[in-house]
Amino acid sequence: MKNSPDKKDKKQEKVKTFKGAGLRSQNIPQPGHAQHKWRNIRWAILLFFNFLFFASFFFDIQILEGSLSGSRLLGFHLIDPLVALQVILSSQIIMVNLIIGVVTIILIYLMFGGRSFCAWICPYHWLAELGEEIHQILKKKKIIKNHIFDRKIRYYFYGLFLLLALITGYIVFETINPVAIISRFIVYGPSLMLLWVMALLIFEILFSRRAWCRYFCPVGVSYQLIGLLAPLRIKWDKENCSNCKRCQSVCLVPHVLNDSVNQGTSDFVNASDCTRCGLCVDICDDEALSYGVKYLDKLI
């Protein structure tokens, strides 16, 4: 009994005296801050590209032919890096077109920031975002609880699927890859594997927030590796930050903001799992977060 008020005090004290690395003492909403600006732009781009896949086949306009595993943009091959890696491991053949496609994709995502694929292109990410909203509502009403796991298991699954590709000589992951399943659904029509995707979504909504993207998806891991080098990053402005931490509450991978918002050791979000989705930019009405290009000052 004696402990509990103490605890409460400590808690309150903590909130009161909490000082992050940001220099602003209180949250000052900036005039003209649009709440869903980047999300709307991002969803428009995501839906546009997925529609382009659909329209290229359905209306035969042939701009972006194929699906997210492999496609041709105006005749140029594009291939998902994870698929390519699996094919090379499983078939032990290296095809010129395969290499051309992967190198093009790597160059594109080096320009636009590694895991931006997830937030800006991946159709599963979009569905999961909608599921996440339902999850948050249910959680608020205390109908469900969020279960958190160790995010590092993604690397275990990444290794496991690559190993399976090598051992079995078959690109195992593509059987259950929800990204490819949805992409094929968009272009070629429904298949029974959509049930698996629905099961995943239900798991995310009822049990663990954004579980696939956070803890499993090897596709994301391969783009993450590109993201290690991609200079397009979220920029943190120390002067404007009031340490409200709302950015971390909306983030798919909140730990990426630790370096900047929590510890103040970096002006950029350097962790490679950042999807550059811009949700933190949208929520931050202090305008402490924005898109930026790292190393740009050195270049100029």
Next chain:
Amino acid sequence: MADKQSQTNISRRTFLKTSTLVVAGSAIAFGAVSVPLLRKERLLLRPPGALDEDIFLASCIKCGQCLQVCPPQVIKLAGIGQGFGIGTPYIIPREGACILCSGLPCVLACPTGALAHELSLGKDAEMGLAVISNPDTCLSIRGVNDLVYRLENFQKKKTSSADQTELKDILASLIKRLTEDEKRAWQNRFSLTELSDKTLLTILKQLENSDLKWIINFVGSSSQAQKACQICLDECPIKDEKTIVFVPRTHADTGQDYVWPSVRKTCVGCGVCEEKCPTAVASITITPRLKWSEKQAGNQPRTNKQA
């Protein structure tokens, strides 16, 4: 937000839950390997140029680009029901066969070489081999003319006007085989000045049951049209060499003479014969991946793939 005590609790719980997730995830991964393996024996007819099945499955990324460029749009993507290789391309020849179009766009579209780029001509493809799988129904073995067969069938089930396309199809192929004299007989019968695809429609409009009988009798007596069915050879896209030779044979037990459609080495297994076969169930079917040498040994449709 949480104090230290509960934080350590959370991380311990997180660790336990994470290990459960690792186990569950691994189970799903191994499931993804083994579930399709259960039906590995059932071979699908792959598009032209497909590598050997094992290496094909290893290199196909299921992007579906072959499907997109296919001019007759016959390539489908396998679902979970087709077993091994979800999302890989295959063809159901009875529903629409590969016509071995020039340039083989599906092969050119393949980004990984699962459809090997070495293949440039349709006649060099090795998709499978045609096999007379139902000799009992085969019209050429029975010595039945295909048009007579189709007309009789049509007469039996003729109730709705939806069948008109079928009849038009039959008449169109019939007219192609008529001699000049026979064409004149037709023109008299239906009072037409010429016989072409356009006038077919006028024939169809005024066609009665008695006319149908007349046509059947006509085909039966016509020298050109009454030959036994050779649709499989007529429709075969490989034109320079005969893929099917009709060999006269005598039945060992009954001593009856018949004609056996013998599939030759030039067959690539495109499946056009299976698609066009007029019998209710195709009498000639494609056995995917069957090679000529293997067929010589057994001369039977292969059911299981020998590892």
